Amino acid sequence: MSGFQQTSRRQFLQGVAATGVASLLLPGSQRAFGYQAANDRPVFATIGLRNQGWSITNKSFQFADFAALADVDSNVLGVNVERVEKKQGKKPDAYKDYRKVLDRKDIDAVMIATPDHWHTKIAVEAMYAGKDVYCEKPLTLTIDEGKLIEKVVKETGRVFQVGTMQRSESGQRFLQAIALIRAGRIGTVKKVTCGINGMVASPVIPKTSVPEGLDWDFWLGPAPKVDYRALPKLREGYGGGVPLYSNCHYSFRNWHEYSGGKLTDWGAHHVDIASWALGASDTGPSKVTPVEYSLPVEYKDGHPVADDQYNAATSFKIRVDMPNDVEMIITSEGDNGILFEGTEGRFFVNRGKIVGKPVEDLKDNPLPEGAIEEVYGGKISKNHTANFIEGMNSRKQPISDVWSHNRMLEICHLSNIAMRLGRELKWDAAKRQIVGDEQANSFLSREARKGFEINM
Structure with missing residues (x-):
């Protein structure tokens, strides 16, 4: 042993x-x-x-x-x-x-x-x-x-x-929010707004020598081969010890070559909870419309023209047509969190609070016993690894399974594609394809760099 x-x-x-x-x-x-x-x-x-x-x-x-x-x-x-x-x-x-x-x-x-x-x-x-x-x-x-x-x-x-x-782990308030929706405490849900904050644009980031100890080619892996870029000023706080602006550690989130900006960073949290609450974790949207947005560099045919600055959207308002005529708004404005609005009330939830009249009413009219556990599907694990x-x-899939995650992440990916192309996208949730837009469908996949293909 x-x-x-x-x-x-x-x-x-x-x-x-x-x-x-x-x-x-x-x-x-x-x-x-x-x-x-x-x-x-x-x-x-x-x-x-x-x-x-x-x-x-x-x-x-x-x-x-x-x-x-x-x-x-x-x-x-x-x-x-x-x-x-x-x-x-x-x-x-x-x-x-x-x-x-x-x-x-x-x-x-x-x-x-x-x-x-x-x-x-x-x-x-x-x-x-x-x-x-x-x-x-x-x-x-x-x-x-x-x-x-x-x-x-x-x-x-x-x-x-x-x-x-x-x-x-950080989900008790979110589970309570879903339980409130399921118990009909705001009536029929009509609108849900996911506030996920925006990103700041970068200055021009120059090419520079690769830091000692970093295998830059291996870090790039499946992504296109490019030069390492960074400015010398170091980031403070979370992600400290790395350049404030770069195309590598920490800042990779700001580049479509490696990530999807705030849409897939915080969107992967709040759009997930919103979809779960709407019972849409195994379906998807019918249409995604970029209402307002700002890209930090010029784009042509959906691809950034500049390669020396961040290219993910800095601000945005996306409208998503969800099942049962529910409107989802994904925005960089306002408080980070989720606002649920129904025919009989509204409330707001994030990692620090859950507020609104339906929440206040719980004092005199609590949720049925076991309602939150029912959302989770059993006893709640406060440690994600434990689950x-x-x-x-x-040998059963955990609470954060790949199917529900991918369904909600499709909303985030489609939002990015819509902004990159500057037009609304109609989505066939059954076929998982964009309707009538060959160019947009080309963004559903990306070819890996030679030598870094998936070994199957």
């Missing part, structure tokens, strides 16, 4: 019970969460370690042991190897190439926190390698990538969780 498989079942149960998720061990199970012997814990590896990669790893030590880490930046890798060793008392193996992680037979699951343009390739290859997968949001760079991931999940039978933590491991143990 390896050093990562020494924790006893009693110790493990004590740790789980302390988090309020002792139900993770299903009745009749003959082992804990590992897959070799009765006393095992699951063995994990994290691929992509800056910021969110460390965050999801740090939240998982109470449930799993980390045998390996992978990152294309040796500086980031080295720092996190030390962190993990300090946390669990054993040093994980370190790799630049994630494929060496996938070759390991002792690793049960991988946590993926790379930039978005790498998610699908690593996730698909991990599933074919027999690993369960936890992948950060937004799950995909394109809509067709989502279809591929769904296909491989079905084909391989792997458990796959998306890191949309508003469904559990993932519960799925690993039961």
Whole structure:
């Protein structure tokens, strides 16, 4: 038995019970969460370690042991190897190439926190390698990538969780919001507004030398080959220690080559909750209209002309026609959060508050017992990793599944395509194609750079 498989079942149960998720061990199970012997814990590896990669790893030590880490930046890798060793008392193996992680037979699951343009390739290859997968949001760079991931999940039978933590860790208020909608506390929903904030434009970002320790070509991976760009001023706070403006660490979110701006960053949170509340997690919109928007650079045929500045939308107001004649507005204006409006009332919810008369009325007219748990589908896990491991143990998909995530993320991707092309898009939710617009449909996928295709 390896050093990562020494924790006893009693110790493990004590740790789980302390988090309020002792139900993770299903009745009749003959082992804990590992897959070799009765006393095992699951063995994990994290691929992509800056910021969110460390965050999801740090939240998982109470449930799993980390045998390996992978990152294309040796500086980031080295720092996190030390962190993990300090946390669990054993040093994980370190790799630049994630494929060496996938070759390991002792690793049960991988946590993926790379930039978005790498998610699908690593996730698909991990599933074919027999690993369960936890992948950060937004799950995909394109809509067709989502279809591929769904296909491989079905084909391989792997458990796959998306890191949309508003469904559990930071989600009590959001679950309450959905329960209010289901209980009819605002009547028939007519409109939902998702405030997701905007982005700032960048100055011209010059070409410069690649930082020591970073394999820039490998970081680009499936994305087009370009020069590294950065300004010397460092970012403060979250994402600190990296340039304030660049086309790499942290700032990759501002480039369509690697991500989708605020639409897929915060949109992946609030549009998800809104779709869940509307019961539209397995359907989709009929039309997406860019009402107002601002792109920081000139576009031609849907592609940015400049390559030396951020290119994701800085401000926007998108109207989305949802099922049952519900209007969804996705906006960079106003408070970050979700406003639900119905025929009999309205309320607002975000990570810090849930306010409005229907919420105030709960004092005298509370929700039925178990209403919030019913939304979640059972006992609520306050740790997203706990819910993932519960799925690993039961072989059932967790609360943040790929199908509901992809359906709502299609709204975000379509919003970006609509702004890039400057026109409304009609969407066939059954065929998952844009209606009557060949040019727009060309944006549903993107060819990988040669040498970085998905190995299937």
